[in-house]
Amino acid sequence: MYQQHHLPDEDLAYTVLSDLKRVVREYSTAATESSCPEVRQMFTQLMNSTLKLQGNLFQTMQSANMYNTASPALRQEIDKQVKEYQQTQQKTTQYLQQRLGGAQPSFQQFGQFQQQQHQPHQPYFM
Numbered sequence: 001m002y003q004q005h006h007l008p009d010e011d012l013a014y015t016v017l018s019d020l021k022r023v024v025r026e027y028s029t030a031a032t033e034s035s036c037p038e039v040r041q042m043f044t045q046l047m048n049s050t051l052k053l054q055g056n057l058f059q060t061m062q063s064a065n066m067y068n069t070a071s072p073a074l075r076q077e078i079d080k081q082v083k084e085y086q087q088t089q090q091k092t093t094q095y096l097q098q099r100l101g102g103a104q105p106s107f108q109q110f111g112q113f114q115q116q117q118h119q120p121h122q123p124y125f126m
Helices: 009-033 037-063 075-099 107-117
Strands: none
Touching (some): 009 037
């Protein structure tokens, strides 16, 4: 007779949580690499719904004491990272403004800029 071996609920939950995290990363990559606005929007919506599902599973696991959170980060380290990301965002915005003739960059303008920089026949993914 065939015996089935089942993983404990905690191991199954960790497996699903890890898979959801991976799927979010892949949807995020697909959305950022998409040159078609409709495809970008579809992957963004899929990413957001998967993020919500991942968050719900995390909350359930945490309330069932199945998930140990990491130690708290130092506030100064968080502030440092936020400042670095803001500087990167500012540099990117300045670069786009220079390339787009001083106009405030938008995703649509950036898409047009990308199309000018690549071959005439754009695939859905860069």
